[in-house]
Amino acid sequence: MSVIKVENLTKHFGNFIAVNNITFQVEKGEIFGFLGVNGAGKTTAMRMLCGLSQPTSGSGTVAGYDIASQSEDVKKHIGYMSQKFALYEDLKVWENMRLYAGIYGVPRSEIPAVIDRMLAALGFESEKNTLVKELPLGWKQKLAFSVSIIHRPEIVFLDEPTGGVDPAARRQFWEFIYKAADEGITVFVTTHYMDEAEYCHRVSIMVDGRIEALDTPARLKQQFSVASMDDVFTKLARKAEGGEQ
Amino acid sequence: MKTFFSFVKKEFLYIFRDIPTMIILLLFPILMIILFGFGINTEVRDTRVAVFDPSRDVATQELVNRLSASEYFVIDRYLSDISEAEKVLKKGNVGLVVVFSNNFNENMQRGSASVQLITDGSDPNTASSLANYATAIINQLAVDHAQLATNVGGNNSRLPIINCQFKLLYNPTMKGAYNTVPGVLGLVLMLICTMMTSISIAREKETGTMEVLLVSPVKPITIILSKTAPYFVLSLVNLATTLLLSIFVLKVPVAGSLTLLVGLAMLFIFLCLSLGVLISIVAPSQIVAMLVSAVVMMMPTILLAGLIFPVENMPLILQVIAQILPAKWFIEAVRNVMIKGVGISAISQEVLVLSGMAVMFLAMSVKKFNKRIE
Amino acid sequence: MQALSDVSFEVEKGEIFGLIGPDGAGKTTLFRILTTLILADSGTATLNGWDMVRDYRKIRDNVGYMPGRFSLYQNMTVEENLNFFATLFHTTIAENYDLVKDIYSRIEPFKKRMAGKLSGGMKQKLALSCALIHRPLVLFLDEPTTGIDPMSRKELWAMLRGLKSQGITIVVSTPYMDEAMLCDRIALIQKGKIMSIDTPQGIIGRFPQKVFAVKADNMSRLLSSLREYAGVRSCHTFGEFHHITIDNEQLTIDSLRDALVEAGHKNLEIKEIVPTIEDCFMELTSETRA
Numbered sequence: 001m002s003v004i005k006v007e008n009l010t011k012h013f014g015n016f017i018a019v020n021n022i023t024f025q026v027e028k029g030e031i032f033g034f035l036g037v038n039g040a041g042k043t044t045a046m047r048m049l050c051g052l053s054q055p056t057s058g059s060g061t062v063a064g065y066d067i068a069s070q071s072e073d074v075k076k077h078i079g080y081m082s083q084k085f086a087l088y089e090d091l092k093v094w095e096n097m098r099l100y101a102g103i104y105g106v107p108r109s110e111i112p113a114v115i116d117r118m119l120a121a122l123g124f125e126s127e128k129n130t131l132v133k134e135l136p137l138g139w140k141q142k143l144a145f146s147v148s149i150i151h152r153p154e155i156v157f158l159d160e161p162t163g164g165v166d167p168a169a170r171r172q173f174w175e176f177i178y179k180a181a182d183e184g185i186t187v188f189v190t191t192h193y194m195d196e197a198e199y200c201h202r203v204s205i206m207v208d209g210r211i212e213a214l215d216t217p218a219r220l221k222q223q224f225s226v227a228s229m230d231d232v233f234t235k236l237a238r239k240a241e242g243g244e245q
Numbered sequence: 246m247k248t249f250f251s252f253v254k255k256e257f258l259y260i261f262r263d264i265p266t267m268i269i270l271l272l273f274p275i276l277m278i279i280l281f282g283f284g285i286n287t288e289v290r291d292t293r294v295a296v297f298d299p300s301r302d303v304a305t306q307e308l309v310n311r312l313s314a315s316e317y318f319v320i321d322r323y324l325s326d327i328s329e330a331e332k333v334l335k336k337g338n339v340g341l342v343v344v345f346s347n348n349f350n351e352n353m354q355r356g357s358a359s360v361q362l363i364t365d366g367s368d369p370n371t372a373s374s375l376a377n378y379a380t381a382i383i384n385q386l387a388v389d390h391a392q393l394a395t396n397v398g399g400n401n402s403r404l405p406i407i408n409c410q411f412k413l414l415y416n417p418t419m420k421g422a423y424n425t426v427p428g429v430l431g432l433v434l435m436l437i438c439t440m441m442t443s444i445s446i447a448r449e450k451e452t453g454t455m456e457v458l459l460v461s462p463v464k465p466i467t468i469i470l471s472k473t474a475p476y477f478v479l480s481l482v483n484l485a486t487t488l489l490l491s492i493f494v495l496k497v498p499v500a501g502s503l504t505l506l507v508g509l510a511m512l513f514i515f516l517c518l519s520l521g522v523l524i525s526i527v528a529p530s531q532i533v534a535m536l537v538s539a540v541v542m543m544m545p546t547i548l549l550a551g552l553i554f555p556v557e558n559m560p561l562i563l564q565v566i567a568q569i570l571p572a573k574w575f576i577e578a579v580r581n582v583m584i585k586g587v588g589i590s591a592i593s594q595e596v597l598v599l600s601g602m603a604v605m606f607l608a609m610s611v612k613k614f615n616k617r618i619e
Numbered sequence: 620m621q622a623l624s625d626v627s628f629e630v631e632k633g634e635i636f637g638l639i640g641p642d643g644a645g646k647t648t649l650f651r652i653l654t655t656l657i658l659a660d661s662g663t664a665t666l667n668g669w670d671m672v673r674d675y676r677k678i679r680d681n682v683g684y685m686p687g688r689f690s691l692y693q694n695m696t697v698e699e700n701l702n703f704f705a706t707l708f709h710t711t712i713a714e715n716y717d718l719v720k721d722i723y724s725r726i727e728p729f730k731k732r733m734a735g736k737l738s739g740g741m742k743q744k745l746a747l748s749c750a751l752i753h754r755p756l757v758l759f760l761d762e763p764t765t766g767i768d769p770m771s772r773k774e775l776w777a778m779l780r781g782l783k784s785q786g787i788t789i790v791v792s793t794p795y796m797d798e799a800m801l802c803d804r805i806a807l808i809q810k811g812k813i814m815s816i817d818t819p820q821g822i823i824g825r826f827p828q829k830v831f832a833v834k835a836d837n838m839s840r841l842l843s844s845l846r847e848y849a850g851v852r853s854c855h856t857f858g859e860f861h862h863i864t865i866d867n868e869q870l871t872i873d874s875l876r877d878a879l880v881e882a883g884h885k886n887l888e889i890k891e892i893v894p895t896i897e898d899c900f901m902e903l904t905s906e907t908r909a
Contacts, residue, residue: 037740038738038766038771039738040768083766160766163766164641164642164762164765165794166640166644166794166904167796167855167897167901168855168901168904171856192766192767192769192772193795194769194858195856197858198858199856199858218859229858230769233769233770234769234773237769238770248706248707251706252703255695258694258699259692259694262694452693453689454690454692457684457750458707459656460655460679460682461679461704461707461708462676462679462680462708
């Protein structure tokens with residue numbers, strides 16, 4: 001079953017074509033890596049998938065809802081986490097959880113149980129009353145991730161979730177991603193760490209607004225006859241030096 | 246020197262490329278003048294009048310009729326006792342109380358009749374219009390009677406004269422009316438110099454460019470001077486706009502020396518710039534800089550420096566607070582020069598206080614401006 | 620809060636010195652001290668013999684600094700930005716053009732564009748040009764590659780190599796462990812403390828254990844299996860492999876292989892590898908934790 005289905009999706013800004021005719025599908029429970037050079041159109045594409053931006057042409061459905069005409073329904077069925085905006089720094093850990101539980105429509109009576117369950121899953125029981133800004137970055141990101149899936153969305157979008165996170169915490173973060181995927185949540189993730197591309201079930205690489213490659217990491221390496229995802233990426237990015245506009 | 250100019254050029258680029266902000270800054274004084282100058286100056290038509298007339302003779306009767314015949318006044322009631330005057334004014338039942346002296350007609354013929362006009366001074370613009378209209382009508386009566394007396398061939402040496410007195414309750418010196426232009430001037434300069442300067446320095450802290458500037462040979466004083474230069478120029482433009490508007494549109498002439506007025510404004514601009522720099526040094530971000538400028542400086546200036554309410558009518562504690570507001574001293578000095586037309590000696594106290602404050606802010610800024618970012 | 624504690628190191632002229640550590644490790648604080656922006660609570664530092672506190676003016680004249688946020692004036696064009704920074708240091712673009720040529724020439728076609736409208740990679744090139752325009756002795760780059768795609772990161776490192784060959788000393792910080800290999804010497808930093816300083820090879824050489832890369836069809840099941848064995852000291856995911864170290868007293872690599880095959884792992888592959896800097900970093904952090 002496809003959770004994301006995108007056909008000929010295109011977005012223009014004036015004369016500039018940010019996303020150029022992309023077509024792909026993401027299956028339920030899949031961890032889908034969405035890679036590309038800076039400015040290749042990843043953010044624009046992701047904004048369209050989240051119902052935040054109208055496509056110029058083409059169509060797509062996310063969790064069964066049309067991204068152009070049912071954007072409000074799309075938003076109800078997805079989770080979103082970015083490196084920049086995730087949590088309220090001046091609120092305590094449990095206050096953030098309560099806030100997002102409320103925002104995502106968790107019934108009031110269930111909120112305390114939900115918070116306890118999340119704290120336990122994160123191993124954060126002792127940090128319940130800590131202000132978020134006092135947590136190390138790796139912890140914050142784990143917390144932000146749990147919060148973004150508090151309403152059990154069908155799909156969660158993660159925009160560079162591990163940038164700057166220390167190596168051990170980065171790995172723990174990916175274990176969370178795996179756990180979520182095992183529970184049936186589809187994960188759509190961008191990253192600049194090429195080892196993390198290996199953890200994805202399938203990876204797409206965007207160059208100049210187009211998806212230039214899409215397959216499992218193993219098959220991509222085979223296709224480009226290189227040893228690592230890093231080399232796959234470099235080969236594709238070199239091919240289109242005009243990527244920077 | 247080249248560094249300085251390159252800096253100033255950068256600041257101008259920034260200001261001119263931010264077109265919406267620039268338009269607001271240039272239109273702000275015009276808007277303020279219109280708001281304070283015209284908005285408060287309400288049309289006075291059909292103002293209800295209370296009359297206290299102990300003599301009830303021909304002359305008073307004629308005067309009351311004339312007042313009533315004009316488009317401005319409607320006779321609302323006669324007072325039986327002078328003590329009621331304040332009560333009816335306070336309640337807002339009437340806008341003007343006319344009090345005739347005893348034996349008005351006789352005294353008028355002898356040249357010593359007097360009439361007192363009592364209005365509510367807390368709305369000085371309206372009060373002064375009312376007084377002006379009423380006085381005109383009363384004087385016309387005196388002139389007509391004088392003419393009559395001459396035609397009949399009476400004694401020229403004793404022309405009928407009506408001695409007209411104003412009494413303003415609540416605001417005896419009627420300062421508010423004169424405050425519009427000086428007040429707006431103070432507010433505009435404060436906004437441009439203090440608020441915009443503090444925001445523009447705080448912005449560089451926020452975007453991180455301040456770090457790079459600090460790790461360069463450029464001296465802090467160059468940064469400060471170049472940050473303030475464009476706003477200095479912008480303030481002069483606004484000073485000119487405000488003065489032109491007040492002279493040609495509001496018809497408030499500059500009674501004193503224009504040079505002195507401009508000099509005074511420059512002193513205040515300098516003070517505001519120093520204050521802006523000081524705020525930006527203390528404030529870590531643009532939003533804090535803006536809040537400090539707006540809440541701590543602008544609001545008290547609008548409310549306490551005599552722009553809307555006369556300082557004299559405030560509770561003592563607020564009067565004391567008003568003393569520490571730079572704008573209060575500036576507005577006072579401008580009023581003296583612009584309206585009363587006094588020379589520098591008469592405003593020496595204000596000039597001294599303003600200079601003192603400017604030096605203090607500058608010294609604090611220089612002392613606080615860190616060579617580092619802590 | 621103590622952002623840095625008891626940090627000592629030296630950087631040689633003309634080398635690329637890397638500060639490697641995650642966010643919050645104290646890298647930015649260290650950079651700010653070294654660029655004279657903040658004062659240390661205790662301890663001393665000199666740059667080219669100049670004292671950080673007393674001779675801060677000399678230091679400011681001779682360093683280039685690129686803070687983490689690529690400080691540029693967004694409302695000014697590429698050319699105006701570069702011109703401004705040149706004047707700031709009493710020089711001109713023409714005077715030092717040869718130094719920035721390699722970097723600046725790539726953004727020169729867009730010199731009339733506002734800096735705020737540039738892509739991440741181009742902003743980075745402009746910021747680097749601005750930091751270099753006065754031919755500094757030492758260039759401080761605070762996380763120049765954070766949030767930048769792998770391709771642009773490679774380009775940046777190539778540019779740094781070029782600058783090194785022109786005799787400029789470079790101190791650079793990064794959270795990306797793989798970039799450590801591109802430095803001449805590195806300091807691994809975590810929670811305000813420097814855990815190790817050496818050449819990347821030196822640090823790897825001192826790794827106390829043998830590291831094995833393990834791979835099988837089902838990687839996530841393999842991970843849980845590996846963690847069950849008491850003899851597996853550490854086990855981390857590393858792209859398509861898991862990296863493990865083992866306690867030789869409890870387990871040999873052959874017995875581990877047999878056990879894993881028995882547990883049903885298909886297409887099992889185990890090989891000894893040279894540890895990466897990331898292995899070293901995690902080893903060092905787990906030591907400090909223990």
